[in-house]
Amino acid sequence: MGIIEDADGVGEIGSTVDGDIINISIKIKDNVIEDVKFKTFGCVVAISTSSMVTNLAKGKTIAEALALTNKDVITALDGLPEGKDRCSGFALDALKRAIEDYQHKNK
Amino acid sequence: MDHSATTPVDTLVVDAMLPYFSEMFGNSSSLHSFGMEAAEALSTARKQVADAIGALPEEIIFTSGGTESDNLAIRGVITHNSGKKHVITSVIEHPAVLNTCAFLESLGHEVTYVPVDAEGLIVLSLLERSIRENTVLISVMHANNEVGTIQPIKEIAQIAKKHNIYFHTDAVQSVGKIPVNVDDLGIDMLSLSSHKIHGPKGVGVLYVRKGTIIEPIVFGGNHEKGMRSGTENIPGIVGLGKAMVLAQQRLDTDSKYMQQMRDGIISKIFCSVADVRLNGHPTQRLPNNVNLSFKYVEGESMLMLLDMKGIAVSTGSACSSKSLKASHVLSSLNIEDDYIHGSLRISLGRENTIEDEDYLVESLKETVFRLRMMSPLSSQ
Ligand SMILES: Cc1ncc(COP(=O)(O)O)c(C=O)c1O
Numbered sequence: 235m236g237i238i239e240d241a242d243g244v245g246e247i248g249s250t251v252d253g254d255i256i257n258i259s260i261k262i263k264d265n266v267i268e269d270v271k272f273k274t275f276g277c278v279v280a281i282s283t284s285s286m287v288t289n290l291a292k293g294k295t296i297a298e299a300l301a302l303t304n305k306d307v308i309t310a311l312d313g314l315p316e317g318k319d320r321c322s323g324f325a326l327d328a329l330k331r332a333i334e335d336y337q338h339k340n341k
Numbered sequence: 342m343d344h345s346a347t348t349p350v351d352t353l354v355v356d357a358m359l360p361y362f363s364e365m366f367g368n369s370s371s372l373h374s375f376g377m378e379a380a381e382a383l384s385t386a387r388k389q390v391a392d393a394i395g396a397l398p399e400e401i402i403f404t405s406g407g408t409e410s411d412n413l414a415i416r417g418v419i420t421h422n423s424g425k426k427h428v429i430t431s432v433i434e435h436p437a438v439l440n441t442c443a444f445l446e447s448l449g450h451e452v453t454y455v456p457v458d459a460e461g462l463i464v465l466s467l468l469e470r471s472i473r474e475n476t477v478l479i480s481v482m483h484a485n486n487e488v489g490t491i492q493p494i495k496e497i498a499q500i501a502k503k504h505n506i507y508f509h510t511d512a513v514q515s516v517g518k519i520p521v522n523v524d525d526l527g528i529d530m531l532s533l534s535s536h537k538i539h540g541p542k543g544v545g546v547l548y549v550r551k552g553t554i555i556e557p558i559v560f561g562g563n564h565e566k567g568m569r570s571g572t573e574n575i576p577g578i579v580g581l582g583k584a585m586v587l588a589q590q591r592l593d594t595d596s597k598y599m600q601q602m603r604d605g606i607i608s609k610i611f612c613s614v615a616d617v618r619l620n621g622h623p624t625q626r627l628p629n630n631v632n633l634s635f636k637y638v639e640g641e642s643m644l645m646l647l648d649m650k651g652i653a654v655s656t657g658s659a660c661s662s663k664s665l666k667a668s669h670v671l672s673s674l675n676i677e678d679d680y681i682h683g684s685l686r687i688s689l690g691r692e693n694t695i696e697d698e699d700y701l702v703e704s705l706k707e708t709v710f711r712l713r714m715m716s717p718l719s720s721q
Contacts, residue, residue, distance in 0.1 A: 235714070235715055236714075237717075246717070253639065253665020253666075253682055254639075254665060255717050255718065256717070257717040272715075273715055273716060273717035274715055274716070274717065275637065275639060275715075275716040275717055275718050276639050276642065276665065277639055277641040277642055277659075277665065278641060278642050278645045280639075281642055281715060
C-alpha cells in the first residue's frame with residue numbers, strides 16, 4: 235500500500251464522479267516487477283482487489299503480469315459477493331496502465 | 342449503533358407477548374372465551390397506543406408495519422372513481438412513501454415532490470405554492486431516517502388545514518425519540534412502526550383522525566372496522582402496545598441520554614478528525630442520529646472496517662452495480678462531491694453505553710486514518 239516515489243510506471247483509473255479511484259505504481263528491474271504499490275479510494279471490493287493485484291503482480295515478469303485476468307484476481311480472493319464485481323476489474327486495469335506507462339517511457 | 346434500522350425487543354415487551362402464543366392463542370373474532378381473551382388484549386393495546394400519541398382508541402388501525410401504514414394512508418385517500426388527484430410529498434421520504442406515490446403516478450394521478458434545503462428541511466413556501474385545486478393529501482415525514490432532520494410538522498399541518506387538505510406524516514423514526522401528539526401537531530394520519538421502538542417486527546399502526554375518509558387497500562373479513570382485514574397479529578400487537586407504554590414512560594430520560602451521547606460523538610470526531618462534515622440539521626435533529634461525511638474515504642469501506650470491530654452502522658453511500666451511488670436523501674441535500682461518497686450514519690439506542698461511545702470514536706478515528714492512508718485523494 236502507498237505510492238512508489240521513484241516509480242518506473244504509474245497507472246490511475248477512475249474519477250470522483252463515478253466514485254472509485256485506483257492508483258498503482260510499479261518498479262521494474264530486468265523485466266520483472268520488483269515492487270508494486272496501490273492507493274485506492276472506493277468500496278471494500280475496490281480496496282481488496284487492489285491489494286490482491288499488487289500481491290499477484292509482485293515478482294512476475296511484465297509478460298506474466300499482462301496475462302493476469304480478472305478471474306485470477308477473483309479466484310485469489312476466494313470469490314466476491316454477488317453484484318460486487320463491477321469494480322473488480324479496475325485494479326487490474328490500473329496495473330496494466332502502469333505497465334503501459336513504463337513501456338511508453340522506455341521505448 | 343444502527344438503531345434506525347431496527348432495535349432489539351425489550352425483555353418487558355417479550356414477557357408481555359409470550360402468553361399470547363400458546364396459552365391465549367384465540368382469534369379475536371371468535372365468540373368463545375379464547376376469542377374474548379384475544380379481543381381484550383387487542384383493545385388494551387389499542388388504548389395503550391392511542392394514549393401514547395394523544396388519540397382515541399377507535400382512531401388506531403393495526404397494520405403489518407410502517408410500510409403498510411404509509412401505503413394505506415396514501416392510497417387510501419384516493420378513493421376509487423374520484424378522478425385525477427394530486428398529492429404533495431417531499432424528496433427525502435422513505436421508499437414506502439416514494440414508491441407508493443410513484444404507483445399513484447402510474448395510475449394517472451399527479452405527485453409533487455417538494456425539495457429540501459441543505460440541512461434537510463422542507464421548503465415551506467414551495468410546499469404551499471404547489472397546492473392545486475385537486476390536491477387531496479400532503480404527506481411529509483416527521484423525522485428523516487438517514488440524516489435525522491425533524492420537519493416543522495405543525496406548520497405543514499396548518500397549511501394543509503387552511504386549504505382543506507388531509508395531512509399524513511410518517512413518524513416511524515420520531516416516535517419514542519421526540520414527543521408525538523396528534524392534536525399538538527394537528528395531524529390527520531400518522532404511521533408508526535413497532536420494531537423501531539424496541540417492539541417486535543411486522544407490526545405497525547396507522548392513526549386516522551375521526552372524520553377522515555379513506556378506503557382500505559386490503560379486503561377480507563372486515564377486521565379493524567373494515568380498514569385492514571386479516572386475523573390480527575395478537576402477540577405482535579400486544580408487544581407494540583407495551584413498547585409504546587415504555588417509550589412514553591422513558592421518552593424524557595432516553596432522549597436526553599441519547600442526545601448527550603450524540604453531541605459527544607460529534608464534538609469528539611470534529612476535534613480529532615479533519616475534513617469532516619455533519620449531514621442534516623445541527624439542532625432540528627433526532628436525539629439519536631449522527632450522520633457524518635468524511636472527505637477522501639468511501640462509506641461502505643468504513644462500514645466494513647467498523648463491522649470487523651464489532652460496530653454496526655450504516656451508510657448512504659453504497660457501491661452499487663453501476664457506480665458509487667449516494668442515497669436519494671444525501672443527493673437532495675446538495676452535498677459536495679468530495680463528501681457525498683463518505684457518509685456514515687450512527688443511530689444510537691438506549692442500551693448504548695459511554696464505553697460504546699468511546700469505543701466508537703476511537704475505532705472511527707482509526708478507520709478513517711487507515712483508509713485515508715490508502716486513499717489517492719488524501720495527502721496523508
Ligand atoms: C421513515 C420510515 N418509514 C417507514 C419505514 C418502514 O417501516 P417498516 O419496516 O415497519 O415497514 C421505515 C423503516 O425502515 C422508516 O425509517
